[in-house]
Amino acid sequence: MTTTVIIIIFVAIFATTLHDARGATMEPCLESMKTASLPDLPYAYDALEPAISEEIMRLHHQKHHQTYVTQYNKALNSLRSAMADGDHSSVVKLQSLIKFNGGGHVNHAIFWKNLAPVHEGGGKPPHDPLASAIDAHFGSLEGLIQKMNAEGAAVQGSGWVWFGLDRELKRLVVETTANQDPLVTKGSHLLPLIGIDVWEHAYYPQYKNARAEYLKNIWTVINWKYAADVFEKHTRDLDIN
């Protein structure tokens, strides 16, 4: 819902620009619209073994994430044409493709940063202030992990389980989203700290139907440093306990 609002605002800004700046200034505005590209993994494909196999990392990054990027760019191109033509019903119709593929790109770009090889700190508990905040909100790190795993296991079909910061309510949350809906679709003030992909493609070749096993093992390669850094940056001025 909120993503849709953001997109509509985005479109409105462009539409206004088109209306005011006919001729030479119109095209550069649209053409400067940056397309997405597949980010490199910050580690080798086999670096997360044995928690996540090389086979999965290759497929997940080179096929699934790449496809989201490709389809998202394709949808953006179609959006560009529809906007140029003033084809508003196409603009609206494209939203679900943009949400799905764009969300897939956004979510996976965060996910690769949420993981780290053990020798690069994967699995190492977070530093303060996040560590204290977790204890305050969930009792302990184990308490948070158990909640994430329970909610992740309970996702029906495809989706994500998130550990996030509610910047408005100033508290930590565990949330799930369906398909490729980013965390912000559950609340515009929600900032993702850790996301765990529970689509079957994230674990099937290695774990088959045993999603709970995948969830149990992934914590050995979770990059708490990334989460702690993001949390620290966003709470500096928020006065969170």
Added chain:
Amino acid sequence: MATSSAVTANYVLKPPPFALDALEPHMSKQTLEFHWGKHHRAYVDNLKKQVLGTELEGKPLEHIIHSTYNNGELLPAFNNAAQAWNHEFFWESMKPGGGGKPTGELLALLERDFTSYEKFYEEFNAAAATQFGAGWAWLAYANDKLKVVKTPNAVNPLVLGSFPLLTIDVWEHAYYLDFQNRRPDYIKTFMTNLVSWEAVSARLEAAKAASSSSS
């Protein structure tokens, strides 16, 4: 309210109407072992646990599906109940040496409602390929018309008021071991090598009979 007498499960894990390796090389034995032996079995076992001691216990599976669908505000048992039904229906939609074009009345109806078999294939393929995330694509019958429907997660045409005739499971677990991310290849293999048009025709006959007896 649409019903299908072909699948009355009643919380039993019925084996597919073929050996687990009989669909090789199009659908591997390994896939069947996990898909039927683990996923489908879990839906059935968990459904039994979930309805135990509730008013749903002992009710026919389709009754549970309809009441837990609850007009779209899904109640907890819907996922297991519908998935138990969907999977039994899926196995019976396939056969060794299946696929290709149907014949007879079914072909005539497909040509009537889609203008050609090729157009039907295109529509069914598109539905299966574009269902975001987990779900199913269906050929269904309602109001004396055939149509293609795609549904998310566990939803099926029964709760949408039509008779299911054919389905393809597009949850990733259905194709990942054999095709990885290549869902289009899986759909093509299903249509070319696995569909049991005999099952579809039999279901169509049942649907027409049920339609006319209730009108």
